[in-house]
Amino acid sequence: MPATTWSRHHILSLADFTTTEYDTVLQTAASFREVLSRRTKKVPTLQGQVVANLFFEPSTRTRSSFEIAAKRLSADTLNFASATSSITKGETILDTAKTYLAMGTDIMVIRHQQAGVPHAIAQEMDRLGVKVSVLNAGDGQHEHPSQGLLDLFTICTLLEPNAPRLELLKGKKIAIVGDILHSRVARSNIWSLTATDAELHLAAPPTLLPKLFAGCGQDRPGKLFIHWNLEPALEDADFVMTLRLQKERMTAHLLPSLREYHHLFGITRSKLQLCKSHVKVLHPGPVNRGVEISSDLMDDPEFSLIQNQVTSGVAVRMALLYLIGSGKIT
Amino acid sequence: MPATTWSRHHILSLADFTTTEYDTVLQTAASFREVLSRRTKKVPTLQGQVVANLFFEPSTRTRSSFEIAAKRLSADTLNFASATSSITKGETILDTAKTYLAMGTDIMVIRHQQAGVPHAIAQEMDRLGVKVSVLNAGDGQHEHPSQGLLDLFTICTLLEPNAPRLELLKGKKIAIVGDILHSRVARSNIWSLTATDAELHLAAPPTLLPKLFAGCGQDRPGKLFIHWNLEPALEDADFVMTLRLQKERMTAHLLPSLREYHHLFGITRSKLQLCKSHVKVLHPGPVNRGVEISSDLMDDPEFSLIQNQVTSGVAVRMALLYLIGSGKIT
Amino acid sequence: MPATTWSRHHILSLADFTTTEYDTVLQTAASFREVLSRRTKKVPTLQGQVVANLFFEPSTRTRSSFEIAAKRLSADTLNFASATSSITKGETILDTAKTYLAMGTDIMVIRHQQAGVPHAIAQEMDRLGVKVSVLNAGDGQHEHPSQGLLDLFTICTLLEPNAPRLELLKGKKIAIVGDILHSRVARSNIWSLTATDAELHLAAPPTLLPKLFAGCGQDRPGKLFIHWNLEPALEDADFVMTLRLQKERMTAHLLPSLREYHHLFGITRSKLQLCKSHVKVLHPGPVNRGVEISSDLMDDPEFSLIQNQVTSGVAVRMALLYLIGSGKIT
Numbered sequence: 008m009p010a011t012t013w014s015r016h017h018i019l020s021l022a023d024f025t026t027t028e029y030d031t032v033l034q035t036a037a038s039f040r041e042v043l044s045r046r047t048k049k050v051p052t053l054q055g056q057v058v059a060n061l062f063f064e065p066s067t068r069t070r071s072s073f074e075i076a077a078k079r080l081s082a083d084t085l086n087f088a089s090a091t092s093s094i095t096k097g098e099t100i101l102d103t104a105k106t107y108l109a110m111g112t113d114i115m116v117i118r119h120q121q122a123g124v125p126h127a128i129a130q131e132m133d134r135l136g137v138k139v140s141v142l143n144a145g146d147g148q149h150e151h152p153s154q155g156l157l158d159l160f161t162i163c164t165l166l167e168p169n170a171p172r173l174e175l176l177k178g179k180k181i182a183i184v185g186d187i188l189h190s191r192v193a194r195s196n197i198w199s200l201t202a203t204d205a206e207l208h209l210a211a212p213p214t215l216l217p218k219l220f221a222g223c224g225q226d227r228p229g230k231l232f233i234h235w236n237l238e239p240a241l242e243d244a245d246f247v248m249t250l251r252l253q254k255e256r257m258t259a260h261l262l263p264s265l266r267e268y269h270h271l272f273g274i275t276r277s278k279l280q281l282c283k284s285h286v287k288v289l290h291p292g293p294v295n296r297g298v299e300i301s302s303d304l305m306d307d308p309e310f311s312l313i314q315n316q317v318t319s320g321v322a323v324r325m326a327l328l329y330l331i332g333s334g335k336i337t
Numbered sequence: 338m339p340a341t342t343w344s345r346h347h348i349l350s351l352a353d354f355t356t357t358e359y360d361t362v363l364q365t366a367a368s369f370r371e372v373l374s375r376r377t378k379k380v381p382t383l384q385g386q387v388v389a390n391l392f393f394e395p396s397t398r399t400r401s402s403f404e405i406a407a408k409r410l411s412a413d414t415l416n417f418a419s420a421t422s423s424i425t426k427g428e429t430i431l432d433t434a435k436t437y438l439a440m441g442t443d444i445m446v447i448r449h450q451q452a453g454v455p456h457a458i459a460q461e462m463d464r465l466g467v468k469v470s471v472l473n474a475g476d477g478q479h480e481h482p483s484q485g486l487l488d489l490f491t492i493c494t495l496l497e498p499n500a501p502r503l504e505l506l507k508g509k510k511i512a513i514v515g516d517i518l519h520s521r522v523a524r525s526n527i528w529s530l531t532a533t534d535a536e537l538h539l540a541a542p543p544t545l546l547p548k549l550f551a552g553c554g555q556d557r558p559g560k561l562f563i564h565w566n567l568e569p570a571l572e573d574a575d576f577v578m579t580l581r582l583q584k585e586r587m588t589a590h591l592l593p594s595l596r597e598y599h600h601l602f603g604i605t606r607s608k609l610q611l612c613k614s615h616v617k618v619l620h621p622g623p624v625n626r627g628v629e630i631s632s633d634l635m636d637d638p639e640f641s642l643i644q645n646q647v648t649s650g651v652a653v654r655m656a657l658l659y660l661i662g663s664g665k666i667t
Numbered sequence: 668m669p670a671t672t673w674s675r676h677h678i679l680s681l682a683d684f685t686t687t688e689y690d691t692v693l694q695t696a697a698s699f700r701e702v703l704s705r706r707t708k709k710v711p712t713l714q715g716q717v718v719a720n721l722f723f724e725p726s727t728r729t730r731s732s733f734e735i736a737a738k739r740l741s742a743d744t745l746n747f748a749s750a751t752s753s754i755t756k757g758e759t760i761l762d763t764a765k766t767y768l769a770m771g772t773d774i775m776v777i778r779h780q781q782a783g784v785p786h787a788i789a790q791e792m793d794r795l796g797v798k799v800s801v802l803n804a805g806d807g808q809h810e811h812p813s814q815g816l817l818d819l820f821t822i823c824t825l826l827e828p829n830a831p832r833l834e835l836l837k838g839k840k841i842a843i844v845g846d847i848l849h850s851r852v853a854r855s856n857i858w859s860l861t862a863t864d865a866e867l868h869l870a871a872p873p874t875l876l877p878k879l880f881a882g883c884g885q886d887r888p889g890k891l892f893i894h895w896n897l898e899p900a901l902e903d904a905d906f907v908m909t910l911r912l913q914k915e916r917m918t919a920h921l922l923p924s925l926r927e928y929h930h931l932f933g934i935t936r937s938k939l940q941l942c943k944s945h946v947k948v949l950h951p952g953p954v955n956r957g958v959e960i961s962s963d964l965m966d967d968p969e970f971s972l973i974q975n976q977v978t979s980g981v982a983v984r985m986a987l988l989y990l991i992g993s994g995k996i997t
Contacts, residue, residue: 043771047715049743055377057405068766071745075717075770078743083379083408085401088418088748097584098623106398106622109647110405111373254757292766293758317769385707387735413709413738415731418748427914428953436728436952439977440735441703 013330017129017141020150021198026173029159029202033171035326036160036319042079043322053082053332056113061087061104062144063119068292069144072317073116073153076324080332085112104128105135114140114332122147122191140331148189154291155195157323161289161316162246176203180283182240183207184272185250185299186215192291193250201227208232210240211272214261237272241281248289249274249299265298275301279310287312343660347459347471350480351528356503359489359532363501365656366490366649372409373652383412383662386443391417391434392474394450398622399474399484402647403446406654410662415442434458435465444470444662452477452521470661478519484621485525487653491619491646492576506533510613512570513537514602515580515629516545522621523580531557538562540570541602544591567602571611578619579604579629595628605631609640617642673990677789677801680810681858686833689819689862693831695986696820696979702739703982713742713992716773721747721764722804723779728952729804729814732977733776736984740992745772764788765795774800774992782807782851800991808849814951815855817983821949821976822906836863840943842900843867844932845910845959846875852951853910861887868892870900871932874921897932901941908949909934909959925958935961939970947972 013031042050058077060070070086077084085107100119107115117125125143132139145151162181163171181200187193187209197220200207206229209216213235221233234240241247252268262268279286288304289312296302305311343361372380388407390400400416407414415437430449437445447455455473462469475481492511493501511530517523517539527550530537536559539546543565551563564570571577582598592598609616618634619642626632635641673691702710718737720730730746737744745767760779767775777785785803792799805811822841823831841860847853847869857880860867866889869876873895881893894900901907912928922928939946948964949972956962965971 045715048717048771049715055375055379057378057408059401067747071719071747071767072770074745075743078717083405085404087397087401097625099626102622102624102626105644106647107401109644110402110651111378111648292762294762295757296759296762314765314769317766318771321770385705385709387708387738389731413735415734417727417731427955429956432952432954432956435974436977437731439974440732440981441708441978 016331017125018152018327018331019126019129019141019143021152021155021195021202022150024198024202026202029156029199030172031330032156032323032326033160033163033173035330036156036322037164037169037171039079039325039329040164040319040322042325043318049079049081051081052329053077053080053113056082056332057085057111058082058114058116058328059085059087059107059112060144061107061115061117063100063117063124064145066118066145069118072320073144073324076321076328079321079325080328082113082328082332100124101128101131104131108132108135108137108139112139114142114328116142116144117146118144119146122149142327142331145191147191148194149191150195151191152195153320153324153327154192155199156327157316157320158196158248158289158291159199160323161312161319162287164319165287165312165315173203176200176205179205179245180243181205181207181246181248182210182244183248183250184210184237184240184274186252187211187220187250188215188217189253190250196248197231201230206230206232208234208240208244210234210237212262212268237278238281241278244282244286246287246289247274247279247282251291251293252295252299254295269298273297273299273301274304276304276307276310279304286310289313289316292317346661347455348482348657348661349456349459349471349473351482351485351525351532352480354528354532356532359486359529360502361660362486362653362656363490363493363503365660366486366652367494367499367501369409369655369659370494370649370652372655373648379409379411381411382659383407383410383443386412386662387415387441388412388444388446388658389415389417389437389442390446390474391437392448393430393454394448394475396448396475399448402650403474403654406651406658409651409655410658412443412658412662430454431458431461434461438462438465438467438469442469444472444658446472446474447476448474449476452479472657472661475521477521478524479521480525481521482525483650483654483657484522485529486657487646487650488526488578488619488621489529490653491642491649494649495617495642495645503533506530506535509535509575510573511535511537511576511578512540512574513578513580514540514567514570514604516582517541517550517580518545518547519583520580526578527561531560536560536562538564538570538574540564540567542592542598567608568611571608574612574616576617576619577604577609577612581621581623582625582629584625599628603627603629603631604634606634606637606640609634616640619643619646622647673993676991677785678812678987678991679786679789679801679803681812681815681855681862682810684858684862686862689816689859690832691990692816692983692986693820693823693833695990696816696982697824697829697831699739699985699989700824700979700982702985703978709739709741711741712989713737713740713773716742716992717745717771718742718774718776718988719745719747719767719772720776720804721767721778723760723777723784724805726778726805729778732980733804733984736981736988739981739985740988742774742988742992760784761788761791764791768792768795768797768799772799774802774988776802776804777806778804779806782809802987802991805851807851808854809851810855811851812855813980813984813987814852815859816987817976817980818856818908818949818951819859820983821972821979822947824979825947825972825975833863836860836865839865839905840903841865841867841906841908842870842904843908843910844870844897844900844934846912847871847880847910848875848877849913850910856908857891861890866890866892868894868900868904870894870897872922872928897938898941901938904942904946906947906949907934907939907942911951911953912955912959914955929958933957933959933961934964936964936967936970939964946970949973949976952977
């Protein structure tokens with residue numbers, strides 16, 4: 008592991024991440040990716056510690072990724088199934104969290120359908136003066152910081168496998184395409200990617216990309232651009248990140264039809280011809296094939312980084328658990 | 338661990354617990370609480386043994402507590418989700434238990450919505466002459482012995498942290514307030530607390546505390562008292578245990594309204610003025626804030642032992658798993 | 668463990684298992700059964716490897732058996748609950764499997780309500796050139812190879828506990844009785860048992876045993892016999908395997924009534940008098956007592972091997988995970 012001066016106790020948002028913090032996460036994840044290539048993929052780092060996955064909103068994919076990451080670090084893991092939990096018995100979320108604290112949980116990985124829940128729990132833990140760490144695994148439409156970091160790690164390790172760092176993105180053009188309005192993934196990526204010297208272009212129909220998003224980059228001028236059509240975002244892009252289109256958006260009359268959406272904003276091999284020839288495509292998953300991305304493109308290893316993202320996810324989550332977990336050794 | 342002559346194979350009820358057994362559990366739990374304060378909170382006691390949490394009635398809180406306890410002892414744990422189980426396929430509960438026995442389960446932790454199920458399973462295991470142990474994690478409205486023991490441990494360690502034992506309760510007055518009729522927690526606590534030289538006072542509206550409860554203490558005269566109003570129970574009390582009021586009781590016409598209930602039997606800071614000045618409040622959780630206990634009182638560390646109870650739960654469950662698990666070494 | 672030249676990478680079906688493969692599984696399982704009789708029932712074989720139980724169709728019993736087997740081998744296990752999975756979000760099954768691959772899964776244990784899913788996933792993994800192994804834990808009405816192997820192991824170890832092997836079945840008569848049409852267990856057992864020198868007799872009402880089953884044994888003449896009444900199948904049988912009757916068959920008008928079915932095809936003590944005196948009864952579980960088998964017979968250790976089957980299941984699944992897992996050491 009790299010020598011580190013990590014001091015952040017909770018991972019709640021990327022809004023105030025520093026360049027040093029991004030680089031520490033990237034380097035630590037690179038070390039763990041090396042561990043994952045061994046036959047015995049475990050390290051004893053968090054032995055005897057308890058990582059509780061408190062998923063008030065169910066998610067097999069993200070929960071499994073955190074569970075594998077925790078087990079690779081030799082932590083004990085606890086899974087919380089919201090359907091069978093005390094919250095159906097009228098207990099408040101803070102009381103549920105305090106119960107897991109009192110049982111001896113060291114790190115709480117929290118997903119909730121409402122924005123702000125992980126922050127509220129972290130605040131309460133700090134108020135109580137306890138050492139437990141909170142990691143936001145997705146809160147409402149707010150943030151999903153570990154996803155933002157794994158996307159960053161995927162891009163940076165492609166550029167330089169053994170020394171991923173923010174400065175590698177200097178001069179790159181990155182497009183995020185799709186349902187940005189409802190996406191916590193997009194929000195976390197906007198923070199991380201505007202922290203680099205890359206150009207970030209957002210593209211979506213106006214119903215899924217309100218004007219106010221232009222304001223996100225106000226303090227970082229010349230870095231964030233908004234488009235209501237796809238072409239200017241793709242032109243000469245180095246990376247294209249397409250987002251899952253939740254079919255529920257259709258019934259909310261935000262879109263005419265899936266076919267129309269795919270025609271205008273779906274990423275296909277032919278549309279990629281606008282991009283740089285070495286362009287790569289990312290998607291946070293799960294994918295609706297043939298909607299936000301064409302099925303053949305998703306499976307093409309020349310273009311698709313989608314599987315790399317999943318693998319990066321385990322290494323980045325190991326890094327995050329390690330950084331906030333080992334902060335407690337003192 | 339204390340030298341012990343533990344011989345009980347199953348933990349099903351506190352009805353016939355001896356003073357020596359209570360004291361052994363208290364002392365063993367105290368040893369484990371010390372383990373839990375270390376950075377590496379694991380001991381190899383049950384390595385290679387399988388603890389199956391068979392929760393026919395779902396409970397995240399109690400299941401997590403047993404799961405952490407088992408993992409701290411290095412056991413392998415199995416969770417059984419009743420919703421997806423073979424019981425929906427017409428298999429009998431005894432057959433389900435025998436299946437887990439045949440798979441090599443060493444300890445079965447059983448919760449069921451019907452009273453008597455853990456006893457029936459334990460009887461069947463004994464009839465088969467096998468060494469598996471059964472631990473009742475709550476059966477219907479009957480008993481919840483590990484909750485009774487953790488409440489006792491919480492009280493005794495408050496009185497003397499390093500040497501918790503029954504005799505510390507001599508001359509103490511303890512009140513249990515609330516829905517005693519439907520509470521397996523109350524039943525287990527009635528057994529444990531009348532085994533001490535404490536005075537135990539029960540208080541609830543008559544619909545939730547039928548006269549027959551007075552008979553519980555018949556063989557232990559001068560120890561158990563029944564009240565249909567709160568004040569005489571609280572007067573000079575050292576400990577007040579308030580119980581969860583299940584909102585379903587309302588629809589069953591057992592109570593006029595939650596507000597009325599809170600007014601008459603909810604524990605508040607002002608009502609505690611009837612008690613001894615050092616009075617402490619317990620609650621088995623999950624709590625309906627503002628119903629059985631006022632929200633501010635629950636959070637006041639001067640009065641509330643609620644978080645201590647959760648922490649005690651892990652230590653007491655480690656002790657119980659250790660005592661019945663290590664009984665099989667011979 | 669026996670020296671082995673195992674080369675099969677996935678366990679999908681018993682249709683093309685060789686005699687050598689059957690015997691290797693039987694001998695390896697016998698070694699692991701010895702491990703299971705120790706107090707510390709773990710071996711470090713799969714330490715650091717991830718076994719993902721991807722149960723698209725829920726099954727507590729089979730999932731628990733695989734989970735115990737994997738934990739006994741010191742693997743990390745991941746459970747996938749279909750109800751909360753991404754497949755409800757429109758992701759394809761192959762994409763779900765590839766996600767678990769990218770997270771670092773070493774062995775996927777897959778159950779699905781549709782025949783062929785484990786094969787399709789295994790094919791995709793091979794196409795991708797990755798080393799992950801797929802184990803079919805039951806696919807639709809197609810196959811359930813680990814059940815077929817554990818039934819074989821149960822029978823062979825009864826005949827010679829320390830050296831189970833196919834040739835022990837020479838000259839034995841085995842009957843499979845019940846809903847063969849819908850049973851993946853029956854299909855796997857037909858493959859394994861016709862690979863021996865035993866006589867295999869199938870018995871069921873014509874609605875549950877179409878004529879086409881006679882064709883299953885065409886390439887193995889004189890080994891497979893079809894009966895639409897029970898008596899000729901039971902006559903002089905050494906082993907009787909009765910199958911679970913799913914009550915849904917009733918509503919599909921395939922059977923007149925459960926009582927009628929039990930009268931004609933239910934296995935009872937008196938019907939067993941047609942068999943050899945040392946006859947043993949098997950059932951894959953979960954059992955409908957009083958339907959496919961009488962309740963007293965199921966519990967009679969003189970006749971019933973049902974508990975042995977469950978115990979064999981853990982040993983056989985350890986053997987399978989070991990054989991396909993250790994194939995990757997190179």
